[in-house]
Amino acid sequence: MDTIETSKPQTEADDLVAYLRDTARLDADTPTALYQRLEDALRGAIRDRVLPPGGVIPGERELAQRLSISRVTIRKAIRALVDDRLLVQRQGARTAVAERVEKPVSVLTSFSQDMLARGLAPGTVWLAKDMGVALPAEAMELGLSPGTEVCRLRRLRTADGQPMALELSIVPAAYLPSPDLVETSLYTVLEERGHSPSRALQRMRSSIVGGNEAKLLGVPPGAPILEIERRVFLEGGQTVEYCRSLYRGDTYDFLVELHR
Amino acid sequence: MDTIETSKPQTEADDLVAYLRDTARLDADTPTALYQRLEDALRGAIRDRVLPPGGVIPGERELAQRLSISRVTIRKAIRALVDDRLLVQRQGARTAVAERVEKPVSVLTSFSQDMLARGLAPGTVWLAKDMGVALPAEAMELGLSPGTEVCRLRRLRTADGQPMALELSIVPAAYLPSPDLVETSLYTVLEERGHSPSRALQRMRSSIVGGNEAKLLGVPPGAPILEIERRVFLEGGQTVEYCRSLYRGDTYDFLVELHR
DNA sequence: CATGTGACTGGTCCTAAACTGGTTGCGTAC
DNA sequence: GTACGCAACCAGTTTAGGACCAGTCACATG
Structure with a gap:
């Protein structure tokens, strides 16, 4: 069994969970896929600095439990952000928000x-x-x-x-x-x-x-x-x-x- | 925002169904073919952003049931939009409104x-x-x-x-x-x-x-x-x-x- | 101080159910 | 013939569970 018994009052994690629950509208019954909504919510959390650069996100199992979502779904959403270089995964360590999003040089300037x-x-x-x-x-x-x-x-x-x-x-x-x-x-x-x-x-x-x-x-x-x-x-x-x-x-x- | 959806849980889907019902005049007895009217209605829904780019439409079976129309007809209408690249179908996944596919030009090429x-x-x-x-x-x-x-x-x-x-x-x-x-x-x-x-x-x-x-x-x-x-x-x-x-x-x- | 243990992490695999579009066939009406 | 409806089945996707491996890290032990 991969159970989890966390009840530590981690305010950061609580904030994130609350943010995700609101943004992804987990309870709503929208035609959009769940992992898709979660992905967008995570993207927003990073953009709004709810997840600061360099910070870590809660473990996949903890997220799954607290959002009442399967770990598969969590991973699918995270995967998309990793592909976009917004998150960094390392086996054994927690998934972290990428430090610096390299500002591309191809910028539209006057x-x-x-x-x-x-x-x-x-x-x-x-x-x-x-x-x-x-x-x-x-x-x-x-x-x-x-x-x-x-x-x-x-x-x-x-x-x-x-x-x-x-x-x-x-x-x-x-x-x-x-x-x-x-x-x-x-x-x-x-x-x-x-x-x-x-x-x-x-x-x-x-x-x-x-x-x-x-x-x-x-x-x-x-x-x-x-x-x-x-x-x-x-x-x-x-x-x-x-x-x-x-x-x-x-x-x-x-x-x-x-x-x- | 979360509390308003008491009467109808599926806001997005409901909006679309209502839009289609109005626009396609499903009950009217017109010489135009039903799938033809439905196609135009869907086209309008995309144009008017009732269906935003990247969004997904309800399943064919659900649409068929809620519009009291055969799935065959639904598919025929959808098919036309897919041919026009306005919708994207993928077996197993829901049909989605095509994103604006501006192919990235700043690509590293040999x-x-x-x-x-x-x-x-x-x-x-x-x-x-x-x-x-x-x-x-x-x-x-x-x-x-x-x-x-x-x-x-x-x-x-x-x-x-x-x-x-x-x-x-x-x-x-x-x-x-x-x-x-x-x-x-x-x-x-x-x-x-x-x-x-x-x-x-x-x-x-x-x-x-x-x-x-x-x-x-x-x-x-x-x-x-x-x-x-x-x-x-x-x-x-x-x-x-x-x-x-x-x-x-x-x-x-x-x-x-x-x-x- | 070093070190080893154990709890935790993500990575990978599995089963299974409920959905999705894709396809085919049969039927009715005009 | 075309338009439309109904039904069944296939293949792929999404989501939920679970189990195990391998890597990481904090902490107690020496």
Whole structure:
């Protein structure tokens, strides 16, 4: 028999059990699988710091008994979190919450944040701000119906006063009613208006700069540039920005983290 | 929240059943086929988030009973949505609403996989394979003690027969005892030997190709190239490969997915 | 101090019941 | 023929129990 006789007043464990019982709605009769609900509840407990990083969770048997759930189910839920690197299991030792969730480097940042992270002072020179009906190509990239209004922002971005990139941003007027709302950071304005970018796809290629753009960037024609085409999405999947940038190849590099 | 569900324990299921009953007009005598109406109703339920993505729908038998409809009809309606990838069926498990399946783009891939994903046939021309004591710079990049043995692989990678990239890979001999083990794919060999890459950091910049490399890549000197420097890590964090590549700027672009 | 024991941990295996979708066959109505 | 209903069976999943192994850790013993 694998019985358990614990009655120690472990407040932490009690808190967790209570949290799980509430969050997973163990008694409710939902169509969702039990282990699935428990998994989500555990995920929430880690997110809400009910389970602090580095802390340990109660034993599987104890959890099973106190939640009136089979150990199989507990293990199935835990297993999913272990696969996601949120929990760490070691035979013989208790299951623990992962110490540090490695913050991925592939993070969606604005130009300003990017430069600050490099220890450079970001700056902006406005080249054009306008508004109008989306061109067919723009409507296509943004997933808009033809005829929708869009804002266009054309800027020279600088770092420590030196030209770093040319940027053309196109944003549906639904998210940015006027280009004049943007002082320096487009993303700040979007966030303030409740349209937080959540995801982006970015295509990069190496290319050669032409005459006009070379002058603006302060490099000789024929210098290498990093062409970046970026489509930024909201939580719901709607495209909130389409952006084409030319970064100076001699002073800019892009860092990505790749997985699995 | 827990106390409100006195009259009806299955809130979620009840909501759906009510929604379907209303939307599909089950009792009405319309020329439209019953399964057709049910299908549209289910489609609406998904669109209106009555059925959230990732959620599960009640079992076919339960639906059939509660809607007073045959299971055959239920299945016929569900079948259509499965064909449209709106629902996901798995024998033994409940039918679930499809998650938005944005395939992750920031994935660690080998050159071969990358080219295949682009619909191109990957190829390799060996320029050099050798082995020796790590140079100080190499030891530094790989995090090795000075004097450790490393393998060096220098390859011209082709796509559909055309030169695409020059690649110099450096791998500690502990993970690759001999450079001759690699036929075409380094990652395949590493995986077979139990050293699966799990994570990589990649730095990219735009640059100009020099004379020798231009000849190998089949582009004129001064053509734009994408310089990629990649450090690949194992699960445990040890560096398993340090790689420098030059990709042709005119035919190669790199796609990344960024979050939050 | 070292060390060994025992209680506890997760890892793995098993049985079993109650469900799930998958499939087939038979029947009725239009 | 198509639409619809009913029923049985198969295969897979979920959940509940249990038992045993192997690793970990705290604590008493020397």
